[in-house]
Amino acid sequence: MQKRILIVEDESSIRDMVAFALRKSDMEPMAAADAREAQLAVAATVPDLILLDWMLPGMSGLELARRLRRETLTAEVPIIMLTARGEEMDRVAGLEAGVDDYVVKPFSTRELIARIKAVLRRSHGDDGSGVIELGGLKIDGPAHRVHVGADTVPIGPTEYRLLHFFMTHAERVYSRAQLLDHVWGGSVYVEERTVDVHIRRLRQTLQPWKLDGLIQTVRGAGYRFSANV
Amino acid sequence: MQKRILIVEDESSIRDMVAFALRKSDMEPMAAADAREAQLAVAATVPDLILLDWMLPGMSGLELARRLRRETLTAEVPIIMLTARGEEMDRVAGLEAGVDDYVVKPFSTRELIARIKAVLRRSHGDDGSGVIELGGLKIDGPAHRVHVGADTVPIGPTEYRLLHFFMTHAERVYSRAQLLDHVWGGSVYVEERTVDVHIRRLRQTLQPWKLDGLIQTVRGAGYRFSANV
DNA sequence: GGTTTTGGTTACGGTTGCGTGACAACCATC
DNA sequence: GATGGTTGTCACGCAACCGTAACCAAAACC
Known part of the structure; x- marks a missing residue:
């Protein structure tokens, strides 16, 4: 297209x-x-x-x-x-x-x-409708929902924003500071380690579908969402 | 050159x-x-x-x-x-x-x-996207990843920075002091021999793909990354 | 051939970065 | 104001990583 x-x-x-x-x-x-x-x-x-x-x-x-x-x-x-x-x-x-x-x-x-x-x-998989499919995970922007196959993943607001950012910016490393900027917004101040915790929570919510490996840690650099291996 | x-x-x-x-x-x-x-x-x-x-x-x-x-x-x-x-x-x-x-x-x-x-x-493998390909090795800056063909090379933070510097400054000899400046940053003090050890580690991680020869020793001068035989 | 210099290799203590669980504060809904 | 859910922070522990020293191998020099 x-x-x-x-x-x-x-x-x-x-x-x-x-x-x-x-x-x-x-x-x-x-x-x-x-x-x-x-x-x-x-x-x-x-x-x-x-x-x-x-x-x-x-x-x-x-x-x-x-x-x-x-x-x-x-x-x-x-x-x-x-x-x-x-x-x-x-x-x-x-x-x-x-x-x-x-x-x-x-x-x-x-x-x-x-x-x-x-x-x-x-932002591959985005056909313009706001629905992105990557690595077996489907995020529906307009509906604010996350799916794996026929299942719907229960997910909190912050986790959702984090996941959405990752899926629109896959295959790229973001530092904690960058994630805070993009997901939390530049105006509020929160500790960088807070990102770790939310990464953990996001991984936990994806675990039942064995998709927690999609979010990878890059030691000394940040985190990366990757659908490859 | x-x-x-x-x-x-x-x-x-x-x-x-x-x-x-x-x-x-x-x-x-x-x-x-x-x-x-x-x-x-x-x-x-x-x-x-x-x-x-x-x-x-x-x-x-x-x-x-x-x-x-x-x-x-x-x-x-x-x-x-x-x-x-x-x-x-x-x-x-x-x-x-x-x-x-x-x-x-x-x-x-x-x-x-x-x-x-x-x-x-x-024309030297750098198309401006941050991905450089040289001597069969591909380093992806944004993704913070190193590839050989379809494989992904597991690599530590310092090794990665060292390799990245070499691939952006190929075909040129750098002394241990210069490498410390560029890769470690001028502010910290570490022994020059530390460079040797990291060169060794980098060579070791490239060995499985027989690419350890890319990093060459220039006796009395330093090290060089070279894609030409 | 022996000595000196230079680099390769290995092992190890110390540090750091990250994962994890717990908890208090906050918010919305009833 | 009670309840359930969500959020930010902290403390602890582990594993990965780093820098150094010591020793070994190979050149270079005499």
């Missing part, structure tokens, strides 16, 4: 170049020159992924990312930020805003496409 | 400027003023990267790019096009011809060098 990619960038030459590369890779480009156009575009058609320039006229890309994350419509749409060299220090702020990846300018279209595919692959 | 860069450009002042910048960045410049000279130069010595002016006397840079792509000798050599401002509409044609990147005149040598390095990095 064809993916829709929204590119928010005020420099038209970059927009054109990216749009062409996207079409060539069987993706459908949508374009916006600033934050306002972006919000209009999103309201009309929800894209599968958003490319966001760090510097935009009016509102910064970062601020736009935050707003998009707050809108229920676009809260789950992955975001890749385009940053100029030297702006790399702000990655932390981006992570808090829920940015999925960064591409540093100058980039070649080939590189950009590779990243886009990587991010889309991560 | 020194890289050879062929610059095809009829304006001699630009040729000289670029050649100077290349030498300063430890790259070897080759020069050609038109398509004919370029083809002769390529036949004599295949460069690692080609800088191609959009406007050339006789044959256009674009047409030359297409021809180079068809030749088996140069089909894999990355190409960066130099275009004057206003020629941007034709980027699409360049991308179709297999051009890797663009630099718009006037450009700073710093920017040009940055682009060259980015493209070269990519």
Whole structure:
């Protein structure tokens, strides 16, 4: 199925170049020159992924990312930020805003496409309906439910958010701090070890179906949801 | 390992400027003023990267790019096009011809060098997604994983950091002190011989796949990761 | 051939990171 | 205000990991 990619960038030459590369890779480009156009575009058609320039006229890309994350419509749409060299220090702020990846300018279209595919692959199994199936586990976003085959898994709110984040960001390691940012939200302060406890609880709720191995510990780095082996 | 860069450009002042910048960045410049000279130069010595002016006397840079792509000798050599401002509409044609990147005149040598390095990095197994493949070994940064074919290599934290550093800095010798700086971080003090032990451990974890030879000892100097025999 | 230097290998004590169980605080519902 | 469920924190214990020293093997030097 064809993916829709929204590119928010005020420099038209970059927009054109990216749009062409996207079409060539069987993706459908949508374009916006600033934050306002972006919000209009999103309201009309929800894209599968958003490319966001760090510097935009009016509102910064970062601020736009935050707003998009707050809108229920676009809260789950992955975001890749385009940053100029030297702006790399702000990655932390981006992570808090829920940015999925960064591409540093100058980039070649080939590189950009590779990243886009990587991010889309991560949320694999998401057919647009908000239902993701991975490793024998099915999470239903709209219904707020988790299934294994015909069974429904009883799961608490925090565990659910944690699992949902993992399943939309599979095959990638997240530190406790990053998980706190994404699942708890950057504003509240809780101990990092709290993550451990919730990981444990999540594993426990998955145990009856022998699926606790899906959540893996990477010593010294964090945790990873992986459907492979 | 020194890289050879062929610059095809009829304006001699630009040729000289670029050649100077290349030498300063430890790259070897080759020069050609038109398509004919370029083809002769390529036949004599295949460069690692080609800088191609959009406007050339006789044959256009674009047409030359297409021809180079068809030749088996140069089909894999990355190409960066130099275009004057206003020629941007034709980027699409360049991308179709297999051009890797663009630099718009006037450009700073710093920017040009940055682009060259980015493209070269990519041609060495690093596509920017954080996954590097070298010598049969694949290291996945985001997933914090090491693969050999379909297998996953079990690896500890320090070994992983060491291997990651080596794979992002292949074909170059690093002293124990430098490795301590880069892998352990400059702040902590540990004995230099500790590096030896971790090299040993890393070799041991790679042994089951007969890949321990990738890490070579350079007596009196340090260690080197090399994918070339 | 013997000595010195350099790196390989092994074993071990100490540390750290993570899993686990318990518990108090909080919240919603009745 | 009682009950059941959920959440954040802490303390304990284990297993993995790390750094060091000591010893062995191999070059390099004389």
